[in-house]
Amino acid sequence: MTNSQSSKMEVPQAKEAMDKFKMEVASELGVPLKNGGYNGDLTSAQNGSVGGEMVRQMIKRQEESMAGK
Secondary structure, eight states, X not given: OOHHHHTOXXXXXXXXXXXXXXXHHHHHHTOOOOTTSOOTTSOHHHHHHHHHHHHHHHHHHHHHHHTTX
């Protein structure tokens, strides 16, 4: 699988919102993520913490939506 295939979005129209969300989460966690720039200097733990927190927040929002909140 190539990188372009692994990072393909299911809803391409959401890319801008997801990029913004990623930057917000990185900022909250204190991870110096560069938007659209080179981030190879970050550790896998830093990158993983951003992705993991994004998933946690998305699951929480979906659960709240399903619960009618």
